[in-house]
Amino acid sequence: MGKIEIKHIALLLLVVAFSSCNSKKTDPGYTYFPDMAYSRAYETYSENTNFADNKTLREPVEGTIPRGYTPFPYEKTEEDMARAGKELVNPYEPTAEILERGALIYQRNCKQCHGEKGDGQGHLYTSKRYPYPPASLINEKMVAKPQGEMFHQVTLGYGIMGAQGPILRPEDRWKVVLYVKNELQK
Numbered sequence: 001m002g003k004i005e006i007k008h009i010a011l012l013l014l015v016v017a018f019s020s021c022n023s024k025k026t027d028p029g030y031t032y033f034p035d036m037a038y039s040r041a042y043e044t045y046s047e048n049t050n051f052a053d054n055k056t057l058r059e060p061v062e063g064t065i066p067r068g069y070t071p072f073p074y075e076k077t078e079e080d081m082a083r084a085g086k087e088l089v090n091p092y093e094p095t096a097e098i099l100e101r102g103a104l105i106y107q108r109n110c111k112q113c114h115g116e117k118g119d120g121q122g123h124l125y126t127s128k129r130y131p132y133p134p135a136s137l138i139n140e141k142m143v144a145k146p147q148g149e150m151f152h153q154v155t156l157g158y159g160i161m162g163a164q165g166p167i168l169r170p171e172d173r174w175k176v177v178l179y180v181k182n183e184l185q186k
């Protein structure tokens, strides 16, 4: 009796084993637990009727600030420049190290127009490649100008000069302002 049972079980196993084979190699066969292979949760970029805009991925809340980003709540106007001059304080002290960094930024990003000495006689202008006279950064008006105003001018651009904000990090903009104030305007 016992021997027959084992035979039957062996036969049954054999039948099951062979019936699970398939001559078509491209056929994936049965899927067990399909909800694991095919997620029932919404995919990030799938449509979603639960929301008015039909998107699964939600927009960040209005006013969200990216990590490490400092907002600059000023417009490119004279009034906002004056406001920046009153509200913004240079977070750096003119140490040798900070001024060295400021000098490097000046040489890379400003000298070609404003000149080695800051008098507006940069190579691009004297060689007539740049037609508009770059402002002097060392005249009386600029010496009297608060650092926050200069930071505003560098960040958003001024008159015909383009904005440096998208090119230079805030800390480098402050350092170049410090360099202009402490070295060029000496």
Ligand code: HEC
Residues within 6 Å of the ligand: 105, 106, 109, 110, 111, 112, 113, 114, 130, 132, 133, 134, 135, 136, 137, 150, 153, 154, 158, 159, 160, 161, 162, 164, 176, 177
């Ligand atoms: C492509 C040339 C160019 C470059 C590069 C440039 N500037 Fe200027 N900048 C100008 C011109 C031209 C003006 C005058 C704009 C006007 O009056 O319309 C100006 C104006 C300014 C002013 C305002 C001066 C004023 O009279 O109020 C400041 C401050 C200034 N630049 C600083 C910088 C600094 C700092 C850099 C480097 C980070 C820089 N600029 C890079 C061309 C340039």
